[in-house]
Amino acid sequence: MKTQPFQLTTLSQSSLQDYVDCAQRFKLRYLDRLSYPAVETEPALENEKHQQEGEYFHRLVQQHLIGIPAEQIARFANTPNLQRWWESFLAAPALRGLRDFGGLYPEATLSAPLGKYRLLAKYDLIAIQNGKAIIYDWKTYRKRPRNEWLSARMQTRVYRALLVNAGAHLNNGKSFEPEQIEMNYWFADFPDDPACFPYTSAQFKRDWDLLVKLADEIDSASSYPLTDDRQKCAFCTYRSYCERGVRAGDIDQAEAEMEAEELFDVDFEQIGEIAF
Numbered sequence: 312m313k314t315q316p317f318q319l320t321t322l323s324q325s326s327l328q329d330y331v332d333c334a335q336r337f338k339l340r341y342l343d344r345l346s347y348p349a350v351e352t353e354p355a356l357e358n359e360k361h362q363q364e365g366e367y368f369h370r371l372v373q374q375h376l377i378g379i380p381a382e383q384i385a386r387f388a389n390t391p392n393l394q395r396w397w398e399s400f401l402a403a404p405a406l407r408g409l410r411d412f413g414g415l416y417p418e419a420t421l422s423a424p425l426g427k428y429r430l431l432a433k434y435d436l437i438a439i440q441n442g443k444a445i446i447y448d449w450k451t452y453r454k455r456p457r458n459e460w461l462s463a464r465m466q467t468r469v470y471r472a473l474l475v476n477a478g479a480h481l482n483n484g485k486s487f488e489p490e491q492i493e494m495n496y497w498f499a500d501f502p503d504d505p506a507c508f509p510y511t512s513a514q515f516k517r518d519w520d521l522l523v524k525l526a527d528e529i530d531s532a533s534s535y536p537l538t539d540d541r542q543k544c545a546f547c548t549y550r551s552y553c554e555r556g557v558r559a560g561d562i563d564q565a566e567a568e569m570e571a572e573e574l575f576d577v578d579f580e581q582i583g584e585i586a587f
């Protein structure tokens with residue numbers, strides 16, 4: 312019988328993305344629960360600071376959306392990055408009027424059964440207006456990723472599909488139709504260039520079928536191969552375990568390749584996954 316070091320009960324966009332990128336990384340992070348043995352990118356300190364500021368920015372926006380006045384929040388935007396992001400947030404045409412929406416659900420958590428697991432996602436914001444549900448996700452990336460890259464991310468697929476399957480309580484007890492849903496990435500350093508992904512029933516079917524297939528695969532996996540794409544290893548915390556290099560990849564190179572943008576994601580999902 313197959314034995315696993317840790318009995319995984321939930322899946323998230325992060326764990327699914329790891330599984331798709333490298334099964335071994337998925338195993339080390341979610342089954343073996345190994346902490347972070349290596350620096351992901353250089354220069355380490357600067358990147359850590361950027362990530363912390365990104366997390367803090369998410370908190371500021373959340374506080375504002377639950378009703379704290381902007382002037383009060385502005386006092387906490389006390390670094391050059393935070394100040395710029397906060398001012399951009401307030402001025403962004405795509406976000407103007409957000410607080411007038413009929414229903415705002417900042418940091419909403421949704422979950423639904425997926426095979427033998429529960430699929431769990433924590434959203435930065437779900438905004439409901441005139442029968443439409445718009446998923447907002449704040450990104451503090453230093454480069455604007457390509458839409459094709461974003462569109463293929465597990466986050467884009469999971470967030471929209473899960474809102475269809477688990478969002479009825481936000482829609483008077485009736486499931487949203489995929490066509491009512493849109494995912495909107497807003498980039499704090501590119502405030503006038505958000506990425507919007509509407510949804511269709513065909514895309515929903517494709518996404519959910521894929522998610523079920525991945526969950527089944529994960530459940531029955533007996534081996535977790537190392538990725539063939541060695542570029543992924545340069546920015547992976549586990550590279551010393553895999554003997555795939557000691558030195559961290561350079562962040563400029565990583566961003567140039569648009570493969571490591573997720574290093575700067577605020578991983579609320581993992582926090583939710585532990586608490587679930």
Ligand code: SF4
Nearest residue numbers: 333336544547550553
């Ligand atoms: S170092 Fe490479 S092979 Fe090892 S877990 Fe990371 S991405 Fe996978």
